[in-house]
Amino acid sequence: MSDTMRPVDATTSPLLQVRDLKMHFPIKEAAGLGRTKKVVQAVDGVSFDLKPGQSLGLVGESGCGKSTTGRMITRLLTPTAGQILFKGTDIARMKEKQLRPFRRQLQIVFQDPYSSLNPRQTVSNILTTPLRVHNLVPRGQELQRVQELLERVGLNPEHHNRYPNEFSGGQRQRIGIARALAVEPEVIIADEPVSALDVSIQAQVMNLMEDLRRDLGIAFVFIAHDLGVVRHFCDEVAVMYLGKIVEQGPRDQIYNAPQHPYTQALLSAAPDLGTIRGTPPKERIRLVGDVPSPIDPPSGCRFRTRCWKAEDICATQEPLLIGKPKSGPGHAAACHFAEPKIDLTAATA
Structure with a gap:
């Protein structure tokens, strides 16, 4: 573990518990041909625990089910089967209204910093939206909070009125991280957050996430295929192959x-x-x-x-x-x- 990593207490209860999680996508076929219905077993029985402040790396080849697992945890996808226990409460099949308070606690940073931000909105609007959805900041204090978030991720607070196309790829990913931080989450799913960036910029973004983990105690599920990045950032690793975890420790x-x-x-x-x-x-x-x-x-x-x-x-x-x-x-x-x-x-x- 690197010197900057936040130690995880082995006696602490898990913050997130994933139990036998499955995601099967049905394949649509022409009707009346008498064919057996088939499914894509994208994820087929994944289980793991995540403690406060811990970082778990999900690694494996493309198509092994890593990103699908992350999207189920944040409930962007509804699992076919299994449990997602956040502080003991199963959110796997909750309706949208029930999910809202949990969405605050489980945020995601997407892989592509170019397509994950709305090009028609300023950075200020992008960061203000989650504040309003969850009613976190009074209307008169939104700009101050936006500037605090930009400064926290290493961007100029005065650039809040710019559009995404006015930033580099690394800066856009910092905006994506700021959007996740806006609602003060306890868990962030980082879905290959540096794979689309230059090597020199990757290190800067990784250092930022490491600082957030250390300073704020945020737990991470870090999805990646780059084993070097995972070794630098994660203290627990789960290796996935064809929808299943084959090794973990x-x-x-x-x-x-x-x-x-x-x-x-x-x-x-x-x-x-x-x-x-x-x-x-x-x-x-x-x-x-x-x-x-x-x-x-x-x-x-x-x-x-x-x-x-x-x-x-x-x-x-x-x-x-x-x-x-x-x-x-x-x-x-x-x-x-x-x-x-x-x-x-x-x-x-």
């Missing part, structure tokens, strides 16, 4: 002793700094085949069609996400043959 255990073959493959493909430091480069694990369709996922273990460890049991019995004591407390992997055989410490220390 403390960041250092995941990165230094990955147990699931898919996690090992992801980390082996990450940029190798070992060669710069004079150590032997880590061996690249090259997966064969394409990611299976979420319409018809493989039986048993969904990763088995690309896994070099797969045996007959992998096709007939789905592995459970259970802890592996040898790896350390809180570290779990959904693999019949999980064990930390590949140690990447030398290459990433």
Whole structure:
């Protein structure tokens, strides 16, 4: 954990509990053809806890269900099944009127800073809208609050009357973060918030979110495919594959002793700094085949069609996400043959 990260008390009760969350999208087919109705199993049984001030990284290939999970948590999507418990209250199927107070507490920062802001509204209008919706600030004090938010995210408060197209990509993402902060949330879903930005700007935005986490105690679900960014920001990591979490645990255990073959493959493909430091480069694990369709996922273990460890049991019995004591407390992997055989410490220390 970096020196600036806010420590998380292990005895604190979870702020957010996701239980067996599923999102199945039905596929529309021509009527009268006698075909069986099919669904896209975008997310199929995801569970995790998030404590106050904690940052959980959701990582995996494109299409694995990361963003869909984030949109369900904020109730931009209504789950097919499962629970979303915020401070013990299940919000998974609440009606809009019931949801309003919870929407304040669960905010989202979108991936694309260009399409997530209304180009016809000034920054002042964009930031004032959530204040009015939730009746947070008296009318005469709205501008002051808007300027405070802009200053908090590192922008000039005097630029409140400008339009989004007058800002750079990094500045627009700061405006998106300010919009999420306006309602004083306890949880922010950051959906690949820096993937569309230049590398130099990524670091600045990441440092801003780290400051917010430290200073305000906001918990983050950080969705990303960049393992380096996740390692910098998150203290807990969950690896997703084809709609399921296949490995989860403390960041250092995941990165230094990955147990699931898919996690090992992801980390082996990450940029190798070992060669710069004079150590032997880590061996690249090259997966064969394409990611299976979420319409018809493989039986048993969904990763088995690309896994070099797969045996007959992998096709007939789905592995459970259970802890592996040898790896350390809180570290779990959904693999019949999980064990930390590949140690990447030398290459990433």
